[in-house]
Amino acid sequence: MRNPIFRSRGPVMIDVAGTALTEEERERLLDPLVGGVILFARNFTGSDQLRALTAEIRALRDPALIIAVDHEGGRVQRFRTDGFTRLPSMRSLGALWEQDHLAALDAARATGFVLAAELRAHGVDLSFAPVLDLDYGCCRAIGNRAFHRDPQAVAALAQALVAGMAEAGMGAVGKHFPGHGFVEADSHHDVPVDERDFDTVWNEDVAPYRHRLGRQLAGVMPAHVIYPKADPSPEPQPAGFSPFWLKDVLRGRLGFKGVIFSDDLNMEGARVAGDIVGRAKAAYAAGCDMLLVCNRPDLAAELLDRWAPAPEPDNLARLAAIVPSAPRPAWLADLFALELHAAYVQARERIAAITDDTGTAPTMTAATIGEQRSEDLSKRG
DSSP: OOOOEEOOOOSEEEOOSSSSOOHHHHHHHTSTTEEEEEEOGGGOSOHHHHHHHHHHHHTTEESOOEEEEOEEETTEESOOSSSOOOOOOHHHHHHHHHHOHHHHHHHHHHHHHHHHHHHHHTTOOEEOOOBOOOOOSOOTTTGGGSOOSSHHHHHHHHHHHHHHHHHTTOOBEEEEETOOTTOOSOTTTSOOBOOOOHHHHHHTTTHHHHSGGGGGOSEEEEOSOBOTTTOOSSSOOOGGGOHIIIIIIIIIISOOOSEEBOOOTTSGGGGGGOSHHHHHHHHHHHTOSBEEEOSOHHHHHHHHHHOOOOOOHHHHHHHHHSSOOSOOOGGGSSHHHHHTOHHHHHHHHHHHTSOOOGGGSOOOEEEETTEEEEOOHHHHO
């Protein structure tokens, strides 16, 4: 194995095609602009294979590239077999909240712990979770990914889930700021527009971020949603390209100090910002620390060739702090050690008792390499 290249993490997170790296992908991951890798269901065939892939990615650079995944539970869970527990949807935890607040908080904490422990045991640093959008019952993109309609219930359940993740040594990334739940359109395929005024969004959708939970998040991912009546900018942009939402509200009014991850710049909701370089420039200028480019290796290559941002010391510091610097504890060394850990066994038992609605959830759509096609996330994650 080659010696790692000593290189600071860059502001771009990209994906890889399969279950092991190609030589072309190794070279791309060494690009100074790259700072992380996002994994998908196509990158997983089993526990040993995933551990080998993350080890290969981690060995390329020092500090190691951040390895992340969308692994929320319910219909958005990329890895579901061979070392991974089927996690409940967040709406299932919200339904339990309606019956018993304490039981729901205990279940949410157990879910967060198992989610993070299994990922960390496989060499994954971050999950883009939890979803903090409110469940208005209308958004195709969110649906049962949301905990509840009540922002206080969302904040309480999410705080418990984040605490469970923290027990396994993983930071949490709240999404989709300031809120995606009110719009029907899916930003994977449309440009959603939320016509509510600022006070309404602030009092409802931003409430979980204003809760003490907001100070416990390691990262935030903004929505590809335009809020023309809430954003005072002359030409309001989706939140991920809006200095008003990211600098004035998230950093300024809320005092958020963690990493801001863009949502995928290849989504339809991002196309209003121009070509891939225009989108990256706009998101970076608006305040995003790390930019995701998924499912289009050609666009990732174009961005790395054509974009030359000036290094930002604050950005580098935030990216350095988002993953644990200490070695994994012995109980996270491998799956065998994890399965002997009493807290993990108890948490899995708690999850098994949750009534989950994932089987009745509608399908979502997701991108695949080189094309956009419908994908049943209840099967693919």
